[in-house]
Amino acid sequence: MNLRLREDQLSKLFIAAWMEKMKGQGAIPPPRVRTSYIFWSWVGAFTGIFCVAFVTYRAGVPMMIGSFGASAVLIYAAIEGPLSQPRNLIGGHVISATLAVGIYKLFGNTEFSLALAVSGAIVAMLATRTLHPPGGATALIAVNTQQSWTFIAYPVLGGALILLAVALMVNNLSGERHYPKNWI
Numbered sequence: 001m002n003l004r005l006r007e008d009q010l011s012k013l014f015i016a017a018w019m020e021k022m023k024g025q026g027a028i029p030p031p032r033v034r035t036s037y038i039f040w041s042w043v044g045a046f047t048g049i050f051c052v053a054f055v056t057y058r059a060g061v062p063m064m065i066g067s068f069g070a071s072a073v074l075i076y077a078a079i080e081g082p083l084s085q086p087r088n089l090i091g092g093h094v095i096s097a098t099l100a101v102g103i104y105k106l107f108g109n110t111e112f113s114l115a116l117a118v119s120g121a122i123v124a125m126l127a128t129r130t131l132h133p134p135g136g137a138t139a140l141i142a143v144n145t146q147q148s149w150t151f152i153a154y155p156v157l158g159g160a161l162i163l164l165a166v167a168l169m170v171n172n173l174s175g176e177r178h179y180p181k182n183w184i
Contacts, residue, residue: 040174044076048166052159063159067093067137071160074134075167079179083132086180088125089167090160092132096121097156100142101149109146117143 049072056064071093074084082088100117107113121139125131142151171179 034176036174036176040170040177041077043173044167044170045072047170048072048076048163051166052155052162055158055162056155061154061158063155063162065138065141065155065159067134067141068159068163070134070137071132071163074132075163075179076171079167079171079177080181082181084180085182086164087182087184088130088132089164090157091128091130092125092135093138093156093160094152095124095128095130096135096139097142097147097152099124100139101147101151104143104146109143113143114140 049068052063052068055061071089074081075089078084083092096117099120103113103117103120107116117139118136121136122131125135138156141147167179171177
């Protein structure tokens with residue numbers, strides 16, 4: 001009886017501590033962003049997505065995937081962050097796509113393979129220091145749309161390189177922006 005009571009108390013303490021973490025840490029929200037920074041973020045995102053779409057629609061080469069929208073937010077609006085750097089952009093997408101296509105080839109398009117692709121992509125990106133959150137979406141897309149190995153070259157690598165080229169040009173047009181912070 002005494003042991004059972006202690007288990008219940010420990011369980012309640014654990015749940016209380018766990019719930020306490022969800023209250024937040026009281027961090028101050030980031031300051032407002034300057035209008036010029038917003039403008040250059042818009043120019044970059046518009047130009048980058050336009051260029052990938054142009055290649056897709058005009059040249060007939062499929063280069064557009066949904067995860068590039070999230071990459072655009074990072075590489076044009078959060079350019080200082082480690083997840084926005086070229087190594088992360090290219091490596092995160094390519095590693096995630098490669099892993100996910102392999103998982104699809106082995107297990108097909110199932111609940112298991114979808115979950116394994118995203119969780120495996122996270123592990124692979126963390127292990128290779130290429131964490132780029134849109135890579136998780138790329139992995140999900142690869143399995144869910146039943147992609148072949150060519151998916152890695154295009155749209156993934158080709159589209160990411162287009163976005164990177166635009167980021168290098170646009171992010172450095174303004175005197176207040178410098179991209180990238182690092183390559184490797």
